[in-house]
Structure formats: C-alpha cells, structure tokens
Amino acid sequence: MKKGCGVYLSFIFLMNFLAACAPQAEVAQAMQVLVEPTATPEQKNYSLWLAPYLPEQIHEQLNLPTGVNLVGTQAEADIWMDVGGDLPVSQWIYALAAPFPTVTDSITAQQLKKIWQGELEENLPLRSLLVDGNTKAIFEKVWGAPSSTTVRLTDANSLLATAWSEDGAWAIIPFDNLETRWKVIAIDSVSPMNDDFSPATYALTVTFSLLGKTTDLQSFSERMGVSDVSLAPATNRDDGKITTIAMTGVTALVRGTAYMMEKYGMTYPALDIGDILRAADITHISNEIPFTESCPNPFYNTANDENLVFCSKPEYINLLDSVGTDVVELTGDHFRDWGADAMLYTLDLYDQRGWKYYGGGRNLEEGQQPAYFEHNGNKIAFIGCNAKPEGYATADIDYPGAVHCDMQVMTEQIKDVKANGYIPVVTFQHVEYYDYAASPYLVPDFHQVAEAGAAIVSGSQAHQPHAFEFYRGAFLHYGLGNLFFDQYGEGYAQRQAFIDRYVIYDGRVISADLITIMFVDMARPRLMLPEERQELLEDIFFVSGW
Numbered sequence: 365m366k367k368g369c370g371v372y373l374s375f376i377f378l379m380n381f382l383a384a385c386a387p388q389a390e391v392a393q394a395m396q397v398l399v400e401p402t403a404t405p406e407q408k409n410y411s412l413w414l415a416p417y418l419p420e421q422i423h424e425q426l427n428l429p430t431g432v433n434l435v436g437t438q439a440e441a442d443i444w445m446d447v448g449g450d451l452p453v454s455q456w457i458y459a460l461a462a463p464f465p466t467v468t469d470s471i472t473a474q475q476l477k478k479i480w481q482g483e484l485e486e487n488l489p490l491r492s493l494l495v496d497g498n499t500k501a502i503f504e505k506v507w508g509a510p511s512s513t514t515v516r517l518t519d520a521n522s523l524l525a526t527a528w529s530e531d532g533a534w535a536i537i538p539f540d541n542l543e544t545r546w547k548v549i550a551i552d553s554v555s556p557m558n559d560d561f562s563p564a565t566y567a568l569t570v571t572f573s574l575l576g577k578t579t580d581l582q583s584f585s586e587r588m589g590v591s592d593v594s595l596a597p598a599t600n601r602d603d604g605k606i607t608t609i610a611m612t613g614v615t616a617l618v619r620g621t622a623y624m625m626e627k628y629g630m631t632y633p634a635l636d637i638g639d640i641l642r643a644a645d646i647t648h649i650s651n652e653i654p655f656t657e658s659c660p661n662p663f664y665n666t667a668n669d670e671n672l673v674f675c676s677k678p679e680y681i682n683l684l685d686s687v688g689t690d691v692v693e694l695t696g697d698h699f700r701d702w703g704a705d706a707m708l709y710t711l712d713l714y715d716q717r718g719w720k721y722y723g724g725g726r727n728l729e730e731g732q733q734p735a736y737f738e739h740n741g742n743k744i745a746f747i748g749c750n751a752k753p754e755g756y757a758t759a760d761i762d763y764p765g766a767v768h769c770d771m772q773v774m775t776e777q778i779k780d781v782k783a784n785g786y787i788p789v790v791t792f793q794h795v796e797y798y799d800y801a802a803s804p805y806l807v808p809d810f811h812q813v814a815e816a817g818a819a820i821v822s823g824s825q826a827h828q829p830h831a832f833e834f835y836r837g838a839f840l841h842y843g844l845g846n847l848f849f850d851q852y853g854e855g856y857a858q859r860q861a862f863i864d865r866y867v868i869y870d871g872r873v874i875s876a877d878l879i880t881i882m883f884v885d886m887a888r889p890r891l892m893l894p895e896e897r898q899e900l901l902e903d904i905f906f907v908s909g910w
Contacts, residue, residue, distance in 0.1 A: 409433065410584055413441035417501035418572060419456060419538060422596045429588065429595075442580045445596070447505035449573025451585055457539040457556050457601040458499065458568040461546040462490075463528045464832075464876070465910035467901045470550035473567035482511025491532030496520040499536050502570055536568065540600040542874040544839045556601055557867050557875050559608065559643050563601075572596070601869075607742040609789070610644035611822050611864040613844035615651045616698065617683065618674040620850030620886030622662040628887075630682040633848045636890035637881060640863060641687040645739050648746070649689045649847070650791070650824040652696025655681060655713055656706035675702045681713055683848070689717075691735050693824055694724025695748045695766050695793035697756040707764040723748030723791065724759055724766040731759040731767040734781055742868045745786040747777055748824070750793040751809055766793065771812055778816040787873060790818040794825045798857065801907040802831040802842045814838035819873050820866060828857035829900065831908040839866075839876050850886035859883040860892075860900050 409431045414423060422445070428434065435441050445453060460476065462468070468489050475485055479493050480503070493515045495503070500510065500517055518526055518535070524545055527533045534549065539556050542548065548557050551567045563569040574581060588595065617625065625632055634641070641647050652674075659675035684692075692714055699707060707726075714721055723746075725731035734745040749769035750757040758765030769792070778788045790813045795805045802810075810821050814836045823830060826843020833840040845861025852859055859882055867875040880897045881889040892900065 408583065410442045410580065411435045411440055413438045413444040415444070415446040415501075417498040418445065419498065419600065421600065422454060422572065425597050427595055431587075432584075441576070443574055443576040443584055445572055445574055447502055447570060447572060449571075449575040451574040451581060452571050453574055454572045454596045455563055455599050456570045456572065457563060457566070457599065458536050458570065459539050459542055459546075459556055460534060460549040460551060460568065461527070461537050461542065462534045462549050463910075464545050464547045464834075465901075465905040465908065466534075466547045466549070467898050467905075468549060470553050470555075473551050476551060476567065477507055479514050480507050480510050482514050484514065489532055490534050492516055492530070492534075494518040494523050494526055494533055494535040496523065496537075499538075503536065506570065538600055540869060540874075542869075544873055544876045545834055546875070548875060548877075557877055561601075604740055605742070605870045607646065607739045607744070607868040608644045609646045609648065609744070609866040609868070610641050611648045611789075611791075611820070611841075611844065611866065612641070612650060612847040613824060613826060613861055614696075614846045614849050615649055615684075616653050616674065616696075616846075616849045617651075617676040617680040618653055618850070619662060620852070621848055622676065622680065624850075624885060624887035625680060625683065626662060630679060631686040633683060633887040633889070634687050635888055637863070638687050640865075640879060644688070644865065646690045646737055646744065647688045648691050648693065648791075649684055649687070650693040650696060650793075651684065652698045652793075654699055654702045654706040654710045656702045656709060658706075659702070672698070673701045674698045675706060678713065685717065689719055691737070691746055692719055692721040693746070693748050693791055693793075694721050694731065695750045695757075695791065695824060696724075697750070697752065697766075697793065699724055699766050700756070700758045704764055711764070720746075722746045723750070723793070724757075724764070726764045727762055728759045728767060729761075731765070732770075732773060732777070734777060734786075736781075736786065742871055743784075743786040744789060744868070745781040746789045746791070747774060747781070747818075748791040748793070749774060751806075752793065752795060752825075756793075769809070771809065774813060775816040778813060778818050782817040785871075787820075787868060787871070788813075788816075788818045789820045789822070791822045791824050794823055796825050796827060798828060798855070799907075800828070800830060800857070800903055802833065806842055810840050810842065811835055814840060820876075822864065827851055828855070829860050829862055829904055831904060833908060839873065841876075845881075846883070847889070848887065852883045852886045860896075861889060 411433050413435050438444050523535045527535055548555055554566045653676045655678050656675045659677045720735040722735040734747045737744045750766045751769040754768055757768035759767045781788050797803050813821055818838050821840045823843035826845055829845045830843030861881050863879040865877040865879055880892040880900055882892045882896055883889045
C-alpha cells in the first residue's frame with residue numbers, strides 16, 4: 365500500500381460511521397470542519413472619500429478593491445483622494461485654451477499665475493481666465509484662491525462660446541475636453557500637444573493622490589500593491605491614444621525646385637522642416653508630378669516647362685523618403701503629364717515603399733478607394749478627388765490617373781467610413797486662385813463633404829494660403845500653399861504656406877496646430893519668423909471672418 369493510504373481509509377471509515385449515527389446536517393457540518401483549511405485573519409476594511417471636484421472620469425471609473433467602501437464625507441473616511449499628497453493615483457493634464465483665431469502661441473507660467481491672482485499685464489492679450497467649478501476648486505489647491513476680477517466661474521458647456529464672444533477671454537480646461545475651435549497656448553514653451561511633452565515640466569499638470577492617517581495609508585497601499593487593481597484612470601492624456609497627422613500643400617519636384625535639388629542634394633528642400641514632417645505619425649504629401657526614367661534635366665525641355673507639362677526624375681523620390689511620407693495624394697493636375705507608363709511607374713515606386721495613396725490610381729475603382737490607417741486605436745480614412753473641369757483627371761475603368769470628383773460617390777464614402785469608426789479626412793484638388801479669402805467656387809463642395817461627416821477638409825491646389833472655416837463640426841482649410849514648389853519669384857503670398865498638424869485623441873480630432881513656413885528660394889521653406897507668422901495669421905483670420 366502506498367504511503368498515506370492508511371490515513372485515507374481511516375478518514376473514509378469515520379465518515380461512514382458519522383453517516384450511520386448522525387443526521388445528514390450534522391454530517392455536512394463535520395465534513396466542513398475536517399476539510400476546510402483554517403480561515404485567515406480578516407483584513408481591515410477601508411472607507412474612501414473622493415473630493416467632489418475631481419474629474420468626472422475618476423468618479424465614474426473608480427475601481428474599488430474588496431474591502432474598500434465609498435463614503436460621502438471626508439469625516440467618515442480612513443482614506444481620501446485629493447490634490448497633492450504622497451501616494452499618487454492619477455495625473456491630470458490641463459490646457460490653457462484660447463479661441464482658435466488667436467495669434468499668441470505661448471506665455472509664461474508666471475504670467476498665468478499673475479492673472480489668477482488678479483494682476484493684468486498691459487501687453488498680454490489674456491484679460492480674463494474662464495474656469496468651471498471643478499477646475500477652479502482644483503487650482504485653488506495648487507495656486508490659492510483666485511481673484512474675482514480676472515478669474516470667472518463659467519459653466520463647462522459655455523466655456524467655448526464665452527471665450528469666442530469676449531476679447532481676451534481664455535480658459536483652463538482638461539486636455540481631453542479640447543476640440544479644434546480651441547487653440548492650445550504653450551506655457552514656458554511647453555505644450556501638451558507636443559510629441560516630446562513631459563508632464564514634469566508643465567505648469568498645468570495636476571496630481572491626484574491618496575491621503576489619510578499614516579498607518580492606514582501604509583496598509584492600504586500595501587493591499588493595492590498586491591491586488592493589481594488600478595483605483596482610477598492614470599491620466600487623461602495617454603500617449604497610446606494620440607495620433608498626429610501632418611497635412612501639406614503642393615509638392616511639384618520640377619523646374620527651379622528640381623534644379624536646386626540637383627545643385628544642393630536631393631533632400632535640400634527639407635533642410636529646415638524635415639524634422640517636423642518626420643515627427644508626425646502620418647505624413648501626407650500631395651505630389652502632383654509623375655516619376656519617369658525618361659525625365660530630362662531641369663529646364664532642359666523649356667517648351668514642356670512653358671506648357672506646364674512636368675515630370676520628376678526617379679531619384680527625386682529620395683526627398684519624399686527623407687520626410688517620412690506615409691500617404692500620397694494623387695489628385696493633382698499634372699499626374700497625367702507624362703502618360704500612362706509614367707503614372708504606373710510612379711505607383712510602383714510608392715508600392716515598393718509601402719506608401720498608401722488615394723485620389724488616383726491604376727484605374728477609377730482603385731483611385732476612388734480611401735487610404736485607411738489605424739494607429740493607437742484611432743482609425744483614419746483619406747478620401748480625395750480633382751474638382752476642376754474634366755481633362756485633368758484621367759482615371760477610368762482601365763486607365764490610370766487622378767479621380768474626377770463625383771460628389772455623390774464621395775458623400776456615400778464619407779458616410780460609410782464614418783459608420784465604420786473612421787475619421788474622414790477629405791482633400792480636394794480644386795480651382796486655383798490667388799487670394800487669401802475662401803473662393804465661392806470652393807465653398808459648396810467643402811460644405812457638402814462636411815455635411816456628409818468629414819472631420820477635416822483640406823484644399824491641396826493652393827499656391828498661397830487660404831482661409832479657414834468651422835462648419836458642421838468639421839475643420840475646413842481652403843488651401844495650405846506650397847510645400848515644395850518653385851513659385852518663390854511669383855509673389856510674396858506664394859512664399860507663404862501652412863503645414864497643418866492635426867492631433868487626434870481617443871477617436872476625436874482635438875487640435876489643428878498651424879505651422880507657418882516661408883520660402884527662402886525656389887525649393888526650400890523654413891519656419892516663419894515671429895513677425896512673419898503674426899502677419900500671416902492676422903491676414904488669414906481676418907478674411908476668415910474672425
């Protein structure tokens with residue numbers, strides 16, 4: 365007999381004896397006593413109180429471990445969660461937000477705190493600070509009681525409308541409450557919209573922690589340490605939920621731009637702005653020109669140049685490689701210039717690099733397909749077409765080229781991708797004109813796709829910057845200007861341009877950050893100087909009706 369069998373048989377004998385001599389309930393009780401292990405000492409229960417002004421997400425997503433009960437007052441609690449403390453639970457990021465048509469980009473933390481305390485600075489555009497009740501209570505814990513002359517309590521649902529209606533009224537709001545009608549103002553040049561954002565160096569980072577009696581805190585933290593339970597959301601700004609898109613204007617690697625590339629190197633045009641484009645999670649390039657091995661040297665075939673028939677040498681694609689291109693828009697007028705073989709060759713080059721493209725293709729069906737992206741839980745679909753008179757767009761059943769706009773097809777596509785959880789980004793190669801204001805030829809088409817559900821609508825045809833508009837929840841930019849094109853000598857406005865940097869957070873477009881660039885020659889743009897940026901923004905905001 366194996367070791368232990370004698371004990372087992374004795375146990376069976378005892379059970380049979382009990383079953384014969386006692387009622388069934390008593391047998392069950394005896395079994396329980398013999399089989400169950402000795403109970404462990406009962407753990408202490410805790411009562412937890414949350415400060416009522418903590419963010420709603422913390423209240424709604426509180427995850428209480430076993431033995432922790434929520435109570436209604438701090439006096440009843442062993443442990444409470446509030447601003448500050450030694451046991452951090454959650455780190456919340458707030459933004460200093462101004463109406464979108466605000467020229468100022470940054471102020472100092474000292475200036476912001478002075479406004480909180482009631483001190484106005486003569487040259488600072490910020491004249492009053494709007495906060496809702498929760499935000500006011502939180503920052504009272506950080507900065508002390510605010511001045512009633514410069515800080516105004518405003519209902520959370522009225523902050524945006526109030527700021528837009530009053531000159532110099534800005535607001536402090538949670539990062540995840542941002543939307544495109546707000547402009548985020550950096551503090552000490554630090555912005556939560558930046559890719560390299562560090563909460564530790566930012567003036568509007570607030571930590572919510574556990575407080576209470578020392579002994580209770582220690583034992584409670586030990587329990588939380590082994591329970592693997594997250595008591596509350598860790599933050600309202602999770603890097604894993606952010607996607608950035610860099611939208612750009614006209615790229616045409618021809619004439620003077622191509623000449624400068626031949627002279628100074630393939631990546632010369634991106635010398636000053638390459639890092640900005642590479643930093644985006646999705647970099648959009650609207651390249652109008654086909655690549656072909658038969659393309660002559662710049663200015664070699666002047667007849668073609670004068671007739672606006674263009675091509676690019678295959679090695680020029682190194683420039684697009686260098687800026688981190690992810691998606692190419694093919695709606696341009698000149699994609700057809702060198703014939704079908706050049707278009708197909710160009711698409712092969714894009715395919716080899718894994719770049720997506722839209723608004724054109726090997727045939728009409730391919731060209732009408734959106735370019736889909738999924739990044740950090742965000743789903744984005746790019747859709748585009750050429751809205752000029754037919755002739756520029758040659759995509760057909762069995763022929764490559766840009767896609768001519770079929771607004772009914774595009775409307776249905778937008779509704780479809782949106783129904784499937786994608787954020788629709790719509791771009792047009794539309795009628796060209798030379799004015800900052802929005803052309804009445806463009807407005808109806810931009811409005812129609814916004815009404816269908818587009819979140820972003822952008823004009824890729826512009827050789828100078830055009831106006832903005834907010835319409836039906838969409839952000840409309842009628843034209844960005846050139847990215848890489850040789851119109852330096854054609855006028856001051858043709859030297860100006862935008863790169864639009866969109867920030868998407870948790871499935872929503874929360875920011876349109878305007879990067880302003882200025883051409884220094886026929887190929888190379890740089891970031892604008894402060895006075896150049898101010899001039900352009902003031903001009904564009906004025907013609908936008910702001």
